Each structure stands twice: as structure tokens, then as C-alpha cells.
Amino acid sequence: MTIHASFEAFSKRRGSRFAVEELTFDVAAGRVVGLIGPNGAGKSTALAGLTGLLEATSGRATVFGTDYRSLRRPATKVGVNLDGMDVEPGLTGRRHLKICQLAVGADPGNVERILELVDLAAEGNKKVRDYSLGMRQRLGIASALVGSPEMLVLDEPANGLDPEGVQWLRRFLRDFAASGGSALVSSHQLMELEQVADEVVILKQRVLFRGTIEEAKALGAGSLESAYFKILEGAR
Numbered sequence: 445m446t447i448h449a450s451f452e453a454f455s456k457r458r459g460s461r462f463a464v465e466e467l468t469f470d471v472a473a474g475r476v477v478g479l480i481g482p483n484g485a486g487k488s489t490a491l492a493g494l495t496g497l498l499e500a501t502s503g504r505a506t507v508f509g510t511d512y513r514s515l516r517r518p519a520t521k522v523g524v525n526l527d528g529m530d531v532e533p534g535l536t537g538r539r540h541l542k543i544c545q546l547a548v549g550a551d552p553g554n555v556e557r558i559l560e561l562v563d564l565a566a567e568g569n570k571k572v573r574d575y576s577l578g579m580r581q582r583l584g585i586a587s588a589l590v591g592s593p594e595m596l597v598l599d600e601p602a603n604g605l606d607p608e609g610v611q612w613l614r615r616f617l618r619d620f621a622a623s624g625g626s627a628l629v630s631s632h633q634l635m636e637l638e639q640v641a642d643e644v645v646i647l648k649q650r651v652l653f654r655g656t657i658e659e660a661k662a663l664g665a666g667s668l669e670s671a672y673f674k675i676l677e678g679a680r
């Protein structure tokens with residue numbers, strides 16, 4: 445199995461306490477892995493640690509066998525869209541993607557293809573300040589795709605999407621994985637995640653559960669949501 449990302453006893457102290465402690469799990473090629481946990485569980489910290497935005501206090505988080513910051517052209521390996529990666533509101537969506545494309549040295553043809561893919565082609569010349577939440581979310585996913593990466597790291601990608609957008613995202617992630625890509629996706633939308641993820645990691649500062657969706661559902665009598673509450677309750 446080809447491993448795209450690895451957390452090896454990754455710990456990060458933030459302020460006076462550990463935001464995450466001893467995280468250990470992998471993301472393999474062809475797999476969509478859902479990262480779930482309550483507010484403040486450390487999901488964003490884990491994703492930021494994986495993508496070189498935070499240094500580990502101890503342990504490691506690696507992509508393609510190395511630190512994200514050591515990748516030669518990171519956007520061609522890992523596409524990232526995290527909370528707080530805001531777009532300059534005065535830019536049009538198309539201009540923003542062009543800038544991303546120039547920054548990562550990607551094929552200029554990618555921008556139009558990706559605008560079509562995320563269903564923003566008709567809105568490409570609109571300023572981002574005039575985008576809806578769902579349109580901003582799709583632009584964020586588009587930014588992650590500009591370098592044609594093998595792996596995606598997405599923080600709450602379904603947030604703000606309408607039902608059509610959620611369905612699109614589900615199909616997109618399934619197709620991405622089917623063609624050998626991988627995705628690590630944080631989410632609070634358990635019902636949705638149940639349909640798209642192959643594996644799930646339940647986090648509350650530490651990893652409380654990691655396994656396949658089927659294994660998780662079996663713990664919750666067929667429901668990821670029931671399993672989630674049971675596992676969190678058991679950890680109290």
C-alpha cells in the first residue's frame with residue numbers, strides 16, 4: 445500500500461496545553477480519510493501540522509515520506525484548503541486561481557478546467573467579495589486543485605455547500621480516490637462523511653478511534669454518528 449501521509453506520534457503544544465498528543469495514523473493512496481472530533485479536538489492543528497504551517501512539539505507528520513516544507517513543488521503533491529486561507533476579496537475568482545497557478549508553476553489550462561470542475565466558470569469574473577459561502581468554499585477547493593496534486597487536505601470542505609454542491613463534492617472525492625489520489629478531510633457532517641470516507645479517525649486531543657467506516661459503523665449499530673457518541677462517551 446502506498447502511503448501518502450503519516451502522523452507518527454505527532455504532538456503539538458499550543459499555549460499551556462497540548463492541542464493534540466501522540467497522533468498516529470496514515471493516509472494511503474486511493475483512500476478518503478475523515479477526521480472528526482468535537483470543537484477544539486485538534487483537527488485543524490493536525491491538518492496545519494501536516495501541511496507545514498505548524499511545527500510538531502514532538503513526533504512527526506509527513507507527506508510523501510518527508511516534511512511538507514521539504515517538498516520541491518508542494519502544490520503538485522498536496523492540495524491544501526484550510527480554514528483561514530482567505531482569498532483577497534477584491535480579486536475575481538479567475539484571477540485568484542491564475543495567481544495560484546503562476547505561484548505553483550502549473551499549466552495555465554488548469555484554471556479554466558478547474559473553474560468548470562467546481563462549477564464556477566460562469567462566476568469566474570465576479571469579485572470574491574460577491575461570492576456566496578458555498579462559492580467561496582468551491583473556490584477554496586479549486587485553489588487546492590491548481591497544481592494537480594496527488595493528495596488533498598481539506599478542512600470542512602462541505603461547509604456552506606448546498607445539497608447539489610455536497611453531492612458534487614462526494615462524487616469528486618470518490619473519483620479522486622478511484623484514480624489513486626487520497627484525501628484527508630475534517631468534517632462535522634457525520635452523515636455525509638459516512639457516504640464519502642473509506643476510513644475515519646476520531647480525535648479528541650488523542651486518537652480515540654481509527655479504522656474503516658464499516659468498523660466504525662459496526663460499533664454504532666450501523667451508524668457512524670452513534671459510534672461517534674459512543675466512543676466520545678467512553679473516553680470521558
Ligand SMILES: Nc1ncnc2c1ncn2[C@@H]1O[C@H](COP(=O)(O)OP(=O)(O)OP(=O)(O)O)[C@@H](O)[C@H]1O
Binds near residue numbers: 482489
Ligand atoms: N493559535 C492558537 N493558540 C493557542 N491555542 C490554540 C490556537 N489555535 C487553537 N488552539 C487550541 O488548540 C486546541 C485545538 O484547536 P483546533 O482548532 O485544532 O481544534 P478543531 O478540532 O479544529 O476545532 P473546531 O472543530 O472548532 O474547528 C484548542 O484547545 C484550541 O483552543
